[in-house]
Structure formats: C-alpha cells, structure tokens
Amino acid sequence: MAEKLVTSEGLFTMVEKLLGRAQVTAPREENGIAVFGPVNSAGQVELDGPLPVIPEKSVVFPQSETLLRMDLGGEVPKVEAVEPEGEQVILGVRPCGLQAFARLDRVFLEGAFVDPQYRRRRDHTLIIALTCPTVKRSCFCRAFGYGPSDGSGADLQLTRLPGGSFHLETLTERGGEFVAEMEKEGIAGLTDAGAEAGSAARAEKARVERLAERSAAAVSTEGVVEGLDGMYDDPYWAQLAERCISCGICTYLCPTCHCFDICEKARGPEAERYRCWDTCLFSNYTLMAGGANPRPTVRERLRNRLYHKLNFFNHRYGEFLCVGCGRCVEHCPTNIDIRKVMAKAAARSRAQGVSVNG
C-alpha cells in the first residue's frame, strides 16, 4: 500500500480539514493526563504523549449511548431505535487499541446477534493508528504476539520520524481513499514517502519493537489459560481480593472491557433507553432484583474479571481478552498487576504439567 510523508504542519492541516466533516477523537492532554477524547481544534491533538488513559473503545462503544427513544404520551407508545449518526475519525490509535477493536468486533459483531450501535459506529470510523513512540514498563503487548509498531486493523498508520515528520502508511482501501481525498484538497506537507522516509520508518518501528522486547522475557501467555482452568477455587483470589478496592479503574480503562448496563430515563411522557459502561467489579453489577447476588464479594468479582480476560474469553473466542496495554497495571490504586496473575497461572500450569508427567 501507499506510503506518504507528512509534516507536523501537514498533519495539523489534515486534522483541521477533518474537523469539518467528522467527529475527531485523538489523544489530548487534560490536567497532565493523556486521554482519548473528542477534539475541536487540531491544536488539541497530542501525539507525542504517553498512552492515553481513556482507551480508544469509547469511540465505538461510548460511555453512554441512546438505544431507544420513546414518546409515551399517546394512547399507543411510540418507540424507535436510535442510530448513531455521522462519521468519526480516531487518530493516534496505538497497536494495543487496534487489537482491542478486533476483540470488541468479535463480541459485538460475531454470531447470531449483531449490535447495531457498534456496527454503525465501527463502519463509520476511520482509524488512523500511531506507532508507539515509546514503550513503557507497564506495556506487555509482546506477550500477546504483536508489537508497538503493528498497525493491523487500522486504515492508516502514522510513524513519527526522528525529524518530526510522520510516515503515513495506507493499510486499507478506505485509508487510501482518505489519503486521495486529502491530496485532492492539496495539503501542504503531504508528499509521497521516498525510500529514505520508508527506511526511517522501518528503523523507528524496529527501535520500538526492540524496546518492547524487554517485556517479552518477563511476561508470557504460555500456560495461562490452562493454569487458570485449575485455579478457580484457589485461595489466591481471596488474597488478591483483599487488596482490591472494587473500583472500576481497571475495567473502564481496559480497551477491551465491554460490559454495559441498560437504563431508562423518563421525563414525564418522554423517555429514553440508553446503555452505559458498567463493570463486573461493582457489587450492583450482578445484584438481582430480589436482592440475591451470585457474586457477593470482591473475591468473586475480581476473579470473574481476571478469568474473563485470561480464560473465559479464550474458551469462547479462542483468544485473550487482554491486549497487554498496561493501563490497569499502571493505574490500579493498590498495584494489582494482571501480569502477576498471568505468572501465577503459568506457574500453576507448569506445576500441573510436572505432576502429570511425573
């Protein structure tokens, strides 16, 4: 596919042009924190910052979105499904975000029931990825078989080059159309990438891949699923839960967590049904109307989340629901580290292996 070179200025102009025709979501800095969020000027886009705290999923699976709109004033209630509108562009998606989209696609688009909201947003979102400029210690993408330069799943991929320009790679037809459109509009600073830029991009990618290599030794998925198969009733979960404060940070910051609640909002004769993010760590999540709760304590809830990431999803879809972005590792107020859970499971698996073989 095509390779382009775009200067910072050129990218700025491109974003400005985009703002008129689509909702643009990009990394922004707020109070010293990087977040993915809607931008209304190109100046807000901050591509050099760290991995944004709020994950990319909010673009295709917003914190809350309306499903139905109801008018109950008349004899017969008028109820209609609400479709998301407009075009979206998400700029600066990291490879882990791309991986997460792929997981979410499986949940929302695969099988008997296709989620219309997600489908509509996904179809109308142009994804411009960004090769990770750096790799943090909390990153463990390598464990899941991809790296910080892996643009698969994106329409376009940006790689920051040492000089400050970006290498822009077209990965899909849609990406190509976008570039063509931009070229037609005449973006100053958008040119074909020469061989030099291409090799600089490859060098940059190789550099960050090397950085990521550091985590490979520490974290592995080897034996995690199998280990967990035999650990469900292990006292380990109670120990881990003792520390967990049952907040929603790990789930809400997780790029693949997709649980939601469906709520009703009524104002006189008018009402809306919407869905909003929910988390299996809150006790209300499984609380039933009669007061029974199948997951009454943090132990069951935390275990459910970790199994969902590292075991249940594998049994259902054949892959992990964790993509190794490290957000939960970095932001857990009490330093609960999913990598340690993986290590524990792997060790269990090895021990089981030994006992079976011995």
Added chain:
Amino acid sequence: MGRSEAAARPEAAVSDAGPAAGLYLPSPATIQEVRLETGAADVRTFKVTLDGQEIGKDFIYRPGQCAMVSVFGVGEVMLSLSSSPTWTTHLEFSVKNAGKVTSTMHGLAPGARLGVRGPLGNWFPYESLQGKDLLFVGGGIGLAPLRSLINYVIDNRDRYGKVEIIYGARSPQDLCFKSEIFETWPKAPDTEVFVTVDRGDADWKGKEGFVPAYLEELAPSPVGKVAVICGPPIMIKFVLQGLEKLGYSDEQVITTLEMRMKCGVGKCGRCNIGHKYVCVDGPVFNLAQLRALKGEFV
C-alpha cells in the same frame, strides 16, 4: 440424552430473532388479562398479545425460552415465557414483584402497553425428550418456565411418557397456577401432581414439608426419565442432592437459570457463568454442563 441436545445452539434462535437493526427494539405488545397467582399478590400472570404479530407465525418460541419485557419509561426485564407454544392466541409471563420493572408491571391493568423482545435463549430439549418419562420439580415462581413445557407435553400427550410433577411453595397462599396444579394437570392422562407447602394453614389439607424431602419420599425412579427442575437456589441445591441419591445422572437433570440480564443477546456481559452466557447459551442447562462451568449457579 446427549449433551448437545440439552442446550440448543443459540444460532438456531437467530431465525426467530428480529433484524439486527432492532436488536434492542422491542415489539409492541398489549396486556389482555392480569391474573393474580398468589395470595400475597406478589406473583401475577400477564396474558399478552403482540400488536400486529401472530404468535406461532411471526413470533415462534419453544418451551423454556425467555423474552425481554419492557415497561416503557421504567425498564426491561428478562422473563421466561410461562405459556406453552401450543397456545397461539397469546403469550403469558408470570412475574414476581421483585424490582422496579416488575413492581410497575404489577400495577398495570389490561390494555396497558408493553414491549417484548425475543424469544431469547435456548429451550428445554422438548424434541429429544420425546418418548421419555418426565419428572418436574418446581418451587414457588420457579414453576413458571416448567409450566411452559408441562403444558406443551400435555398438549402433545402421546409423544411423551409418564409425567410426574412435584411442586412446592412456602404456604398455600404462595402456590402459583392453582387451577392447573389442582385441576388441569391431574386430569391429564398418565400425569401425577404432588403438591406440598412448607407450612400449611387452617384450610390446607394437603402435604406439608419441603420439596426435597417430598422428592425423597416419592423417590421417582430415574429409569428412562429426565428431571426438569426450577426453583429458589436453596431448593435446587437439595433437590440436586436428592436426585443424585436416587440415581439420576447429571445428564438426566435439566434446569433453567436466572441471572441478572440486561441485553439478552450476549453483549452486556452480566449473565456469564464461566464462559457461558445464560442469555444466549442458556438459560437451559443440564447438570453436567453446569458442573463443567466455573461459576456460581446455585
């Protein structure tokens, strides 16, 4: 009975589900009749028709399936269809007043509008059960999903073997579907109904005692039989123990689960037991399947 039979593939339900665009859009429905089930008025059965849809034609369901029922402006709740698919004039939902939606529903009168999204989930393996003897064990409102299958079996009486129904509730006041348990079902051929209450009252002349104890007392033989059970967790727990003692294998025991559900279509994540979602992989499971899952099912 094979494992694959108990839990019907969710894909099979697709053909019956509405178009994807309306995944969360309920079909309009109207309450035709509200029937009080219990003395304490905490269970009511709602006779519901679907506006502009014919049941059995536009809305095809199987015994044990569920639907999301909307009270517009209040919310949605997953309810099992307590009617038999053999009835084509209306659907029935038997609802315990437990939360915001159900309590509002209890305040509704005939003519009130609802929304129905479904049918959802799998169903009792009514086809593979043909020719077998059936033991139904129910407690309280747990009889509602069983009732769908019981009436289906009675309406297709020649295709199934002997039917035994053990049903219990806390008190005579709390018994549901009284006309069926005392009149309709006992009159059906080769059908026996055993009713017990935890504690009787002055007028109660029937059996007193808990369901699991009554089961052990009756000791129905497992030969050629499948047990279908539903009730409060504590009852399920002891009934399972009782059935095991009587020699029922895990494959011979089928139950239907209740979990807090929101979307009904396997997206919202709430109703998982291990890697299965009750709303799409269930609610009907046999005991062997449940035992293979990680999670808290009883």
Added chain:
Amino acid sequence: MKRIGVFVCHCGTNIAATVDVEKVAESARHLPHVVFATTYKFMCADPGQKLIADAIREHALNRVVVAACSPHMHERTFRKAVERAGVNPYLMEVANVREQCSWVHRDKPVGTEKAAALVAAAVAKVARNVPLESGKLPVERRALVVGGGIAGIQAALDIAESGYHVTIVEREQSVGGRMAQLDKTFPTLDCSSCILTPKMVDVGHHPMIEICSYSEIESVEGYVGNFEVTIRRKATSVDPDVCTGCGECWNRCPVKKLPSSFNMDLGHRPAIYVDFPQAIPNVPVIDRANCTYYLRDGKCRVCEKVCPTKAIDFTLEDRLVKERFGAIVMATGFQTASLQQYPEWGLGTYPDVVTGLHFERLVSSTGPTEGKIKRPSDGKEPKSVVFVLCAGSRDEARGRSYCSKACCMYSAKQAILLREKIPQAQAHVFYMDIRTAGKDYEEFYMRAKEEYGVNYIRGRVAKVYPEKDHLVVRGEDTLLGRPVAVEADMVVLAAAIEPRADAAALAQKVGISYNRDHFFSEAHPKLRPVESNTGGVFLAGCCQGPKDIPETVAQASAAAAKVVQMFSKDALVSEAQLASVNEAWCIGCFLCQPVCPYKAIQPKEIEERRGRDKIKRTVSSVNTGLCQGCGACAVACPSGAMRLNGFTDEQILAEVDAVCL
C-alpha cells in the same frame, strides 16, 4: 396495584375563580396510577367527604390526593375521611391549590397550570407513600416535680388532687423555696409564710405526694410517659422514720455559727439544722462539711446523745433511687444575680449593700433580726435606704438583656415596708422604667409614691461608695438631666432574677432546651407556654422566665393540668411520621445522633448474616417515644439509612421531579 383518586375542591369560588378545576381534574386523569379524578364545591364539607369515601369504595382507591386549601387547614380532616373509608390516613396527600395557588395568582390559565403541577407533585408523592401507623405508648401515671418552691408545691398539689402520685425532689432540707424567704407579698401585703405554710403542710401530709428533700436529679432516661429517673438522696445522717423533729439536736449542737443560706447568710444555723422553723419535712440534716463528728474523726456526737428517739445515724450514705415517672414538671426556680459584673455598686464589698432577698430576710419576723430592719454592718437602724432597680437586668452590654419583671413591684413593697417599720427613714428608688403590668399593681406603686412618700429617681446608679458611716449613691436623674448623689445607710439592689446556676446542666440531663440565659425553653412562646420541647416535660415558675407569685402559681396549675391530661389517657399516641432506620444500610457512624434535638437516637446491637457467618454490629435506632419527626437525622445520614417516614427521599424526589416537569 396503586389506584389513586384525585379530588379537586372548588372551595366555593375561592379556588374555582382562578383555577379551572375541571381542567386540573382532567390533567390528573392522565397521571400515572390515577384511576379517578373529580371536583366538588366543598370537599371539606360532609358531602365532600362522603364523595371521597364513596369514590374510594366505588373505584377501589387505595391512595388519595385532595387538591384544596393548605394542609394546615384540612390535612387532618381528609386523613380522617379516608381512614373512615378504609384507607390508611397517610396514603392521602393534600395539594395546596388555594393558599399557594388560587389566592396568589390572578391569571386563570397560569393558576390552572400551576394547580395541575401541584396536583401532579402530590400524585407523584402519594404513589410512594406507605401506610403508617401511630404508635401507642404506655403511660406511667406518676409525676415528678423538680423543685419544691411555690411552683412545685402548687403543681404537686394539683396533680395529687387529681388522684395521681407525685414525687417532689427538693435540693434543700425543706420545701418552700424562695417564697418562704419572703416577708410580705405585693400588692396585698399579706404575709408570705402565712399563705405558703398551709400549702407546705398539705404537701407534707398528702397521701399521694412523696417529698424527697435534700435530694437532686442524677439522670433521666426514657421518654414521654416512660421516664426513668435516678434521684440522688443525699445523706442526711438522720433517720426520717424515727425523727420527731423535736429540735433537741439543733438546739444543742455545739457548732452554732454557720451562715444560714435560708437567711441569705445574714443569720446563723447549727451544723444539724432545719432551714426554718416551719420546715417540711421537719427532719433535720447534718451539714457534714461543718459537723465536728465528720471533721474530727467521730468526735462530738452531741446530737446523737441528746436525740430522744435515736434518730441520728452518722453512717448513712447517699442513695441513688431509680423511679419511673410518666411526666416531669420542672420547677427549679431562680436565684438572684451575683452582680459581679457591677463592682461599682459594691455588692459583696460593702456589707450595707444588699439584694432584695437579703432585705426580705431583714424585714421578716422569722429572719435573723426578727423583723427589725438593721443594717448588716453595725446593726443600726437605717435612716435612708436606696433601692436600685434593674440591678443586672435590661443590660445587654453586661450580658443580660431581659427584664426581671418582679423587681419594680417588690421594691415598691420593700420601700413601703421600710416606711412602715421605720417611718422616719427615707426611701429612694433609682429606676429606668416602672413596670406595673398586673392587677392592682399600678395602684400599689402609686400608694408607695403618694401614701408612703417613696422618692423615685429616674436614672441609673453609676457608683456606690462609702463616706464616713454611710454610703453615697451617685447617679443621674435623667428627668432633671443632672447628676444626683444620695446618702444612704443601706442600698438594696433589685438583683436580676436568673435561673439556678446548674439549670443548664439539669436541662441537659432532662433533655430539654434552654435559652441564652439558661431559662428553660417552652415549646411555643404563645401556644405551648408550659410545655418544654420534649414530650412529657413541663415547665412552671421562674425556671422558664422571671415571674411573680400569681403567675408562677398559674403556670404551675397549668403544667399540672397538662400532666393530668396526659395521665387521663389510656395510652399516648405517637406521631406516625417519624424517623426509622434501614439497618442493612446503617453503618453505625452516628452522625445522626448529635443532630437529634430529642436524644431519640440510640445505638442498638443487631445480628446479621454475612455469608455463612453471623456477625454482630451496632446501628442506630430511633426511640419513637422521643422522635418528633423533624428529619434532621435523615440529612445527616450520608447513606440515607435514616429515613423520615412521610417525607422520605423517594417521596420528596418524586415531588421535585414532578414540579420540574
């Protein structure tokens, strides 16, 4: 199934003129749960109430909204009406569409719209109402009177005469209080002890009255109808059952020269004593702080030796007696201000500067001078006496803003007594204003001025200082606008009436409120002047505020009537709209406790299931006997575990949501 009926009242044309009542009813018909709505000319009239009752039956209504006048007018009426029709009275709400709508808006469409909104709010609220029941509280038909002065005596007699048992707790050796210290009373000049003593005797002999003298309140638990009071009966060292009050002991006691507080320290008493000869009970007590036996390790024992009935028992100790009462009358009286903030008047510095109460003892024939007025410094008969009014009263700057009410009159009386006893003596009265509001009071004052030639000088006293063998009183005559100096042999300060020094501490024990000056607060200054804000506790006499004898007696009888009224009921009915605790949510932080003005919140230990374990924990609980339903606790509670029935969060939010639509 909620079935709400809405009844819109025309109130003649009071509502109907500015509110389209039919339209309001019509809009109500579309509200959730409303199955019936109608209008009527006068909903509160019998036919209106019947209409409601009929509709309740006909439409199986189980909740009712009446859109009419203010709930302050007819909430009770309609509650009773629905109750008669079989609906719990608390399943009725009033929408105030008269005072707060039709009467304050002229524009009919505007009024109609607002009325409809108010009805919608009431409907939203009533849909969340739950049936409430008034509690029944048993009544212990025994009264406690705290204080044995004229107020306590009168209250006790009135209650006892109605057939209920009364206990009087009196701190001193004898009942009688301040009135026993007085000589004559205004405006009739009849002898104070002559009218008091018979009442004291009545109290002493009444079969339904028990006097616990030389006793104090230790603690008060419980609530209206059911108080549990611990009384400290101080050790008297005399067995009251044996003592005949013969007086041998106090006559023979070698310690004679102890200051007599009954005589305002102007006279003496022995270590074993009765307050005054007519004391009730006539059983002496030993002042252990000054008795030789106790000071010198068992020496002396004179009283023991002379006692003909062997009533002296040095080993007696304080006893704590716990008793149950249904009602408490607080009648703890007053003291006169020490006037320490007024050094310029020299009270306590110059012996001849005294308070009005001292003067009473000096004129009294039972007093230390046997009724001969002598100045304390040298016993000389005073030839000139200056009376200073408002001594410490009506002086915001020095901490007391109120009027002591009785001083104008008693000073006039004292001036008259002076002039009667020492006709040649001059009486000067410094005053700010003369207040003679009372029957025959103004006449009495005029007599003092005109008949007895008492010299009234309008102005404040700036300074009192000694000169040779007399005092000089300097002040300003504001009528003449010039300074004056009056020579005086004695100065009598009409010292402010203030509550007893321990009034606040006692109020805290009893759980009643008090004002800045520590006078006990009445429940309502106009309409409930003898009730405290705590159910079952009533107020009589100067502990509630300065007053003279007739007022005190009237208030005491009123308090007694309130007590008797309470006792005449089989059981007390508690409010239904009270606080209650959702124990599952309560974490026992007790933030609710300090905000409760009625001390109605107490800790309670509960047992709870936690998984397989049973745990014990402490939560709040509400004493429905004490709770008055203010709801302060419900707001102090962060989680909303504390709820106020009748005004729950759900109900109020429903109203808010409805009025905002």
Added chain:
Amino acid sequence: MSEAIKTAAPVEGEPMPAELKTAEIPTRRGPAPGDPEFLGALRDCCRSLLAEGHVQRIIAYRETPDSLRPEVAFFASPEETGDLVWDLFCNTNICKYLLDYRTFEGRIGVVVKGCDARGVVQLINDMQIPRDKVEIIGICCPGQIDPAKVESAAGEAWVSRVVAGPDSVEIVTEEGTEMRVPLESVLTDRCLSCRKPNPPVADVVFGEDQKGRISDEVFEQIAELERMSSAERDAFWNRHFERCIRCFACRNVCPACSCTKCVFDQQEPDWLAGERNQANQHFFQITRAVHVSGRCTGCEECDRVCPVGIPLRLMNKKLWKDVKDLFDSPLPGTKLGVRSPLVMWDPKDADSFE
C-alpha cells in the same frame, strides 16, 4: 430575631465515649525512614506485635519486583513480616482497609504516614472501628515519590530502583545508568503541599516530626477559581467532569466514605443515573465532595487515584477551607473524638440566608 437557644446535644465530640478523648502520646519512637536501621526496626516492631499477640493482623506494604510499586499486604504471622517494606513509594493510603476488619475479632496494626493516620483517626471518629482495636504504627513521612514522575524522568529506560536522599533521589535504570534528580521533582503532588506529614495519633512513631512542605499552591488555585466568573468556573469544571469515567475509585479509597450502601449505588432512590452526562457527573462529583466535607482529612488519596486527573483536591480543599473559616474546627482526623462540624452548630454561626 429571637433569642438564641442551645440544646444539650451538640457539644463537640459527643456522643464519643469519654475514654477516646484522652490525649494520645505515643510511648515509643523508632528510627526515621532514611536511617539504615529504620526498616529493620519497623519489621521488628511489627514482628513482635504479632508474636506477642498485641495484634492479630498488620496492614502494611510488601516488596514487589517493581520497586516503584510495593503492594498493600496483610500480615497475619510474625514469620511473614520478612518482606514487609516501607519506603518512599508507599503511596497507597491503607487506612480504608480497616473497614474490612469491622467485625474482625482481634486487633489490627496499621503502618501509616501522617495522611493515612488521619484517615485512621477519622474512621475511629466516625465510629467505624474502636480506637483500642487499632495499633497505629506511625511514620513521620518525608514525602512520597510518584512512580510516574520517576519513570518520566528516566525516559525510555526502565527504572530498576530509586535511592532516596534527603534532597535528591538517584534513579538507577535496568541498564545500570544512574541519574540524580531533585527530590521535589519526583514527589507526588499531594506531598508537595503537605503540611501535616506526622501521624497525629499513634502508638509507635518512627522518625522525628517532619516539617512538611508549606506550599499554598492548592489554596492559590482555589482562590484563582473563586475570582473567576461563574461562567468561567462552569467551563472549568465541565471540562474536568467530562472526563470522569465514574470508576468510583475516589470514593472507594476515601477514609470518610464508609457507607456500605453508598447513595450512588442505590437504585431506590435513584440518586445517580448511569448515563455519563454533565448533569450526572455534577451530581456525582458535588455529592461526593459534600458528603465528605467536614470529615475529609485532606489526604488527597482521591486525587492521587483518579485515573483521569480530575483535580478533586480543588473541591475537597475548597470545602475544607470554607468549613474551617466558617466553623473554626480542626482538620478532620487530627484529633480523636471530634465529629463533623456539620452535625454541630453555634448560635453565632455565619448566615448566608436572607
């Protein structure tokens, strides 16, 4: 205006049991953090408390492979205390874990900084745990280091360990390179303006009283906000509240939030809807702040854990400033037996009503 009335009830400190009001003078003092003997002494102290049965559990920190992120740990036996650690990365305020021990039979030791200790005291004052059930092992805190600041100072290199000196820290990377940065540059924001680094109440104290860092930055920011127009403040908070993901971490770590059924979790009444819009964010943020006002100990743990950087301390400290100015009450958690000033009153209270 009518005369002022005073009741018996609202006396400061009531209804605290009297024994709680006794002055707290720690009996023992140990070496300060930074002293080579510190960690050994702390471990010895914890070990002997467990061994001698004075406590049945100790809540403290344990070493992890990531030296910047020690984990909270619960020590039940003296043998376990070998990897107990306390260094400048013990950011987590552990006092809230005491709530898990409300029904625990036995005493609990807590290793606490000044800010954590205030939380413990607040829990005691809120009657969530009795004083005699807690052994307060206090540490006069020299300030805690923000791992994110260290990591960003180290750039792409991974940090292996950090050696803290009194004024600077040495960052050692995995590659073995060393760099020295001023301590202040890596301290957490809350420590940069910490005025009360010493435990106000403790049974054992390690180190001598620290001065803390007197920075008025927070109050200056508050003053700046107060000077803004209403519309500017509206915009300011909208911008921050917009990011709130409603993870409730701020609530869950807060020592003043001890409800088991929080208003935000209640379905009836439906105080807080799930929809993420400004109205609900405001309801949540305002209610949370108001609920803890008068009981917020100013530990700023909420601010620390907020993953999206909402300046929660600008709310908490604003409320605290007003409460202090209006009612002249001590900082919550600094004194035993003190109840929230909002459940007390004084006839002379300021009046904003008309």
Added chain:
Amino acid sequence: MPVNESAAAEAEMMTEAEMTTDGASGAGADAGTGTWEPRIVAFCCNWCSYAGADLAGTSRKQYPANIRIVRVPCSGRINPQYILRAFQRGADGVMVAGCHPGDCHYTTGNYYTRRRFSVVQRFLEYVGLHPDRFSGHWISGSEGEKFVQTAREFTEKVRSLGPNEKMRDVL
C-alpha cells in the same frame, strides 16, 4: 496547573452563548415562541416558611406562579442533593426557606440548615452555578409579605439569567 487559560477561553464561548439566549425578554428554552418562564422550586419548612406562604395566600398577595413549593417538616430535612436533583430536572432556580434561627419548631433543625447550606451554597457557586440561582431565606409564619417579596425578587433574578443549563438533564 494552568487553571485559568483554557477555562477562560471556554468560558468566553460560554458567555457568548449565554448572551445570545439571555435577552431581556427572558426568551430562553422556547426562544422561538418567547414563552420561556423560569421554573423555580422552593423547599419550605412546614411550620414557618410554608405557613408564611399560606399567609401570603390568606392575605391575597400576588407573586409569580413560577414558584413551586415542596413542603418538608423542617428546613433541616432539606438534603442538598434535593437541590442538585431540582437543577437536574430542569429547575432554573432553587430556594430553601426555614424558620428564623432560634425559632425552629424542632428547636435546632435550622441551625444545621444554616451550617450545611452556608457550605453548600459557596460550593455550588464554586463549581460554576450562577450565585443567583440558589438562595436561602428565613421566613416565619407571620412573614407572608417577606415570602411574597422573596418570591418576586428571586423569580426576577432567575428570569434575567435565562434558562439554567448547568446540571440540566432533561430529554
């Protein structure tokens, strides 16, 4: 942290937006029709302020119909969350009224109100609610006239501000 700049910039946009809807005629939500009327919720204690409002009625004193009273037993029963809820549901102004300090029917309830709301009122302003949208008043049962004056003045103040957007959560 740069508290000021971006907030000020956004505020500028805000104020412009407000100005366009802030016409003297009070055209607001229903700008097209010019019929916008402020919605005002008044929480009144049963014994004083509610009685004061009743007295206003008995004396036939007129005040704007925008005021909708919610009766509570005591001003001490008014949870600050009610204020937020009212704004959420579309109130343009909220008023709290109780007995004068010292006159509380329940002796001390309004002292807590006074403390609580002196803090809450400042805080609401701090988070950007316009100070004129919330007010507290002591109105006794005999102050019908004060109730009327308060209602009039508050309504006019709120009317001049236009519809409230802060915290508003309507469909």
